[in-house]
Amino acid sequence: MSLIKKPVNGMKDILPREMQIRDYVAGIIRETYAGFGFQSIETPCVEHIENLCSKQGGDNEKLIFKILKRGEKLNLAEASGEEDLTDAGLRYDLTLPLSRYYANHANDLPMPFKALQIGSVWRAERPQKGRFRQFVQCDIDILGDPTNLAEIELIAATTTALSKIGFHGFTVRINDRRILKAMADHAGFAPEDYEKVFIILDKMDKIGRDGVAEELAQAGFAKDVIGRYIDLFQEGDGDIAQIRSLMETLQADGAEDLITIMETVRSISTADFAIRFDPTLVRGMSYYTGTIFEVSMDELGSSVAGGGRYDDMIGRFTGQKTCACGFSIGFERIITILLEQDFKVPGSTEKYAFLIEKGASQEKIAQVMEESKRYRAEGKQVLVAWMNKNKKFQKEQLQKEGYLAEHIRDFYNTELMRG
């Protein structure tokens, strides 16, 4: 009759301290994106198994938590494989449900549609430190805007949100899949090899130009092709001049867009961040069709947000061409960073604890409740609790939870307050 106490393998319980940060961050994100006209939407956590296995997912499909059919639909005796046992699964990202949602509701939605989704997704990956099988994704997407106003707004909104959370001095790196391809084309790679080349290029920040050249050689590419390719990645400051200089060597759609995006974002930004062109930025997903971008912080060595334009994907599912551009904040990554930095939620010092002597009269309790009501009306948090026998220990615990010593008050049963 007793419970298994641990959560299921790879998933986690969230303790109050972390939850407070999560609620706070989600609140800032919602508020900021709402300010930019993004609208919250939600889809069920459970999706049709057919949709989840519709190939867009690629490797994700292996990671699906599948849900058993129920009642008469489940016929174990005649089942010959998993596909006979399941009709649904837990979503592994928010993009596929967004496509379905848009296909289902486009007539009821504004055009273009600016969507915000914050929600859990599930992947049956091998559990490892810091990676969980249930985690929150936080996506904004603009559907139906082919212009780079979409990119400008996504970047402006996301950098504003990151800055309100408390991040500064970060860098938005930006590139365009079309430039990426034009560079590979210019060097002489065959289109069918592009993805292979980009996977190696993606390691540039770790292994450098020599390392990339070496891995390309190991992969069997011709020396002169590699040479021409590597030459394109001259040191650069990522400024607009670097794009212009690159465009003297090769031509690529997207270059002018990048310049416009960078100039506009710079001219309107309040947040303290840099935006720079990074020709080595790849972003894994092959569904991107144009601009791609990522936010990184030097001192952390990892990205905290990423996204890009994917004009072909939604149409493939819905049958109706819909251009799309999205930016995803690495919610779990941000929470981990804030926890490591021992982040304190602003305003959380306005916490009071009122301790009532045990056995206090009803009048005394009412008096304490009345006083707590006054404090709460002023926006303060008030914990009302019984005073423990070991009052000293109790107060130490409360201070660990963020109650300042001078905000802990004792209420005794007599009219006079003692010691």
Place this chain on the structure above:
Amino acid sequence: MSLIKKPVNGMKDILPREMQIRDYVAGIIRETYAGFGFQSIETPCVEHIENLCSKQGGDNEKLIFKILKRGEKLNLAEASGEEDLTDAGLRYDLTLPLSRYYANHANDLPMPFKALQIGSVWRAERPQKGRFRQFVQCDIDILGDPTNLAEIELIAATTTALSKIGFHGFTVRINDRRILKAMADHAGFAPEDYEKVFIILDKMDKIGRDGVAEELAQAGFAKDVIGRYIDLFQEGDGDIAQIRSLMETLQADGAEDLITIMETVRSISTADFAIRFDPTLVRGMSYYTGTIFEVSMDELGSSVAGGGRYDDMIGRFTGQKTCACGFSIGFERIITILLEQDFKVPGSTEKYAFLIEKGASQEKIAQVMEESKRYRAEGKQVLVAWMNKNKKFQKEQLQKEGYLAEHIRDFYNTELMRG
């Protein structure tokens, strides 16, 4: 390759208008409960199948969405039943996960522990109007406080939250399982018949005293027992005098507690609501051990929140006696009511739409973005969008989404604004 557009059977996509209300209500609830010292926690949506099927659930077990084992653990050839195929399921309530969570983390949690959970639960019920297979529950629980300070705080916090959402003139009905039992005992029912009697008593508000008497007779109970029982349910105003008068006829633990709770709640309440004793209040769950309460609104004829004390349940799972008292807000019910009332989220009139003439120069775009930034800094929402060819229709649509006509501004590519 095309997607199934509808959500899975019995679940729903949430459109922006509803989502805005949901986010708003959840925000008010979080903020209010935090003010009372409740701490947000979260458990995974996926639970061990052993825990979900641990009998506490009763009928709920049949309604579990079960998750297929993965990889080598799934051995279809040797599986003889569902139990061989699944190792986990989606949670069907928040109380069982809370018990597991508390058993797992009690050492890291304050004592008593005041928990707030807002989260989705899943039940494979037959879909019907207004009832969905995924829905949000919103629970507060105080673990480890045996005194009626717990009840007072739960009621004060929940009525404050309801009042901040905008509900007024509601009634908190309160009873105690011990009074319920003492009344049945006084009439002469046998303890093993109590639950059966209470199920009939629960219909009092629909079928009246005569109806209850009739159904009890049909169930085979003796006439004199029924007579004594029905006599106890004299018309009453639900005030404290009614409790005292009842206690002249019978004795019940809990009566003094009820009086204290009612008097204290009244003396401290700001919200516009009544609290009254209702001896016919049953609340379905047999796990309640003491006070039970429910919030109802006359004009709606249904409850919007309910809860009670359940001192035995957590210990049964964790092996360590832990008294507990909880209050659950009917989140989905409240959203439905607000949608029916065409509820407008406060502050949502401060929405602006800036429409830019298509083909505008980069400078013009930057200027519009700059202006929108100024508005946003003042807390206003600004949607920046391209001006459609059919500007009139576009503006009509925007007004339907809550943008006031005078808050929609046109920006043309020339320095002068036209028309």
